[in-house]
Amino acid sequence: MSVEKYLENIKLPEDSPGPFSVRLRYNLKNQLYERHRKRERLQKFVGNLALVMFILVSVMIYRPNLAATLHDNLLCRTGIINNGNEDEKQLLAEQRQAEIELPDQGRFLGMAHSVSTSGRGYSPYQIMELSDLPEETPYIIRKVKDSNNRHIYILTEIEAVDNRRQDLY
Amino acid sequence: MNEKDIILKAKYDISAFEYLYDKYFLQIYKFVMLRVKNRDVAHDVVSDVFYKAMTKLHLFKWRSIPFSSWLYRIAVNEISNHYRREKKKHKLVGELMVEKDTFESPPEMDETMSYEFIREYIKELPQRDQDVITLRYFEKKSFQEISEIIGKKEGYIRVILHRALKKLEQTLPKEVLEYVGRKVS
Numbered sequence: 001m002s003v004e005k006y007l008e009n010i011k012l013p014e015d016s017p018g019p020f021s022v023r024l025r026y027n028l029k030n031q032l033y034e035r036h037r038k039r040e041r042l043q044k045f046v047g048n049l050a051l052v053m054f055i056l057v058s059v060m061i062y063r064p065n066l067a068a069t070l071h072d073n074l075l076c077r078t079g080i081i082n083n084g085n086e087d088e089k090q091l092l093a094e095q096r097q098a099e100i101e102l103p104d105q106g107r108f109l110g111m112a113h114s115v116s117t118s119g120r121g122y123s124p125y126q127i128m129e130l131s132d133l134p135e136e137t138p139y140i141i142r143k144v145k146d147s148n149n150r151h152i153y154i155l156t157e158i159e160a161v162d163n164r165r166q167d168l169y
Numbered sequence: 170m171n172e173k174d175i176i177l178k179a180k181y182d183i184s185a186f187e188y189l190y191d192k193y194f195l196q197i198y199k200f201v202m203l204r205v206k207n208r209d210v211a212h213d214v215v216s217d218v219f220y221k222a223m224t225k226l227h228l229f230k231w232r233s234i235p236f237s238s239w240l241y242r243i244a245v246n247e248i249s250n251h252y253r254r255e256k257k258k259h260k261l262v263g264e265l266m267v268e269k270d271t272f273e274s275p276p277e278m279d280e281t282m283s284y285e286f287i288r289e290y291i292k293e294l295p296q297r298d299q300d301v302i303t304l305r306y307f308e309k310k311s312f313q314e315i316s317e318i319i320g321k322k323e324g325y326i327r328v329i330l331h332r333a334l335k336k337l338e339q340t341l342p343k344e345v346l347e348y349v350g351r352k353v354s
Contacts, residue, residue, distance in 0.1 A: 003337050003346070004306075006287075006346065006349050007287070007302065007307075007334075008306055009349070010284050010287055011284065012203070013283075015199065015202045017194070017195070021194055021195075021198070024194075024212075024215065024216055024219065028183075028186075028190070028219055028223060029183055029187070032220050036224050
């Protein structure tokens with residue numbers, strides 16, 4: 001007898017799926033299918049979002065004026081984002097403060113020359129605008145020479161006598 | 170409504186898929202049970218088969234193969250995936266079990282006509298051979314259907330089957346074949 005004949009006459013087991021069939025049908029319908037649908041919906045949402053983003057970017061590239069109008073009217077006015085005005089104000093305020101604190105460096109920084117690089121050994125400040133600045137404290141500088149030929153600078157603070165006198169400086 | 174229309178509808182409507190499920194569940198279940206012979210594993214595999222069929226239904230094209238063959242093809246792939254995973258996981262356990270089987274007492278001759286007996290010999294064959302033998306002799310599929318399920322030409326399936334039968338004949342005890350031959354004739 002050939003194996004072929006043998007296999008054709010084999011008695012197969014009678015396996016009944018029982019409640020598994022019903023359970024699988026329920027799972028497929030209520031759990032697996034729903035999960036699958038959710039994933040499909042998410043994919044659709046992501047696709048649509050990508051389309052909207054693409055349109056927005058296209059508008060920004062080809063119609064920047066329209067994009068700027070949308071930006072100002074929709075986002076800045078509603079307060080969703082900061083349009084940068086506050087930052088600009090803060091910067092101006094800081095700059096003004098710096099000028100008040102350091103008038104010489106603030107206003108005349110570009111006009112100062114190094115003494116050592118000057119051909120004459122010194123570089124007088126030809127700054128007429130200095131007279132316009134309010135004077136806080138006047139000083140006198142004296143240069144003296146000792147027996148060993150050493151130079152000493154003596155700095156003397158001058159006390160203001162009265163307002164009229166101070167105004168002369 | 171014919172099956173083609175139902176399949177088209179099932180791509181968008183789960184209730185239409187239920188019809189296909191009812192129609193093919195038992196066939197697929199029996200086939201998987203013959204191939205894995207473990208109820209829990211068979212349940213897992215059948216679940217995977219129908220879940221894949223449901224979610225990948227949009228990929229099914231009516232003109233290439235019939236729907237039943239497409240389902241069988243998914244089942245064949247899932248079974249081979251299962252065995253691949255099992256081979257990695259329980260390699261040592263499998264070897265021990267094979268060794269244990271060789272020390273068992275010879276079977277009663279009446280038992281030789283049962284699937285449980287022949288299964289021990291079939292499972293020693295390569296997966297592809299097991300698929301072809303199961304589809305041909307236990308599922309009673311034609312060569313054309315088997316070639317659609319396996320995705321190979323009919324000639325190739327015939328060659329595979331011929332070689333598988335030769336291997337099986339060599340492994341089966343002679344007295345079993347003689348006994349079965351007497352009983353059938």
